[in-house]
Amino acid sequence: YLNIVHFGNGCNGVEAAAQLYFGKSIQDCTLAECAAIAGITQNPYKYNPLVFPENNKERQQLVLEEMYDQGKITEAEYDDA
Numbered sequence: 001y002l003n004i005v006h007f008g009n010g011c012n013g014v015e016a017a018a019q020l021y022f023g024k025s026i027q028d029c030t031l032a033e034c035a036a037i038a039g040i041t042q043n044p045y046k047y048n049p050l051v052f053p054e055n056n057k058e059r060q061q062l063v064l065e066e067m068y069d070q071g072k073i074t075e076a077e078y079d080d081a
Contacts, residue, residue, distance in 0.1 A: 002014045003015070005041055006041075006044050007020070007021075007037065007040050007041070007044055008040060008044035008045060008047075008048040008050075009048065009050065014026045014037055017037045017040065018033070018037060021033075021036070021037065021049050021050070030081070031064075031073065031077055031080070031081040032060065032064070032080075032081040035060045035063040035064045035067070035081060036049060036056055036057075036059075036060040036063075038063050039056060039059030039060050039062065039063045040056065040059075042059065047059045064078055064081050065078075
């Protein structure tokens with residue numbers, strides 16, 4: 001799914017999104033960058049970081065909060081992100 005999902009601006013897949021939005025491979029992205037990418041899937045237009053960076057930032061924070069609340073990341077990882 002993550003290799004084919006649409007991330008806006010004509011790119012599909014997390015690798016293409018990482019290259020487009022952060023200029024690096026997905027494996028080199030930080031937790032914060034991964035959360036920003038993950039948040040795009042809900043609405044690729046609204047959460048496009050190139051067009052609506054403020055919307056993407058809000059969504060990124062929600063993704064990080066959910067990851068923390070569900071025990072997927074530690075408090076230190078959350079604070080760092």
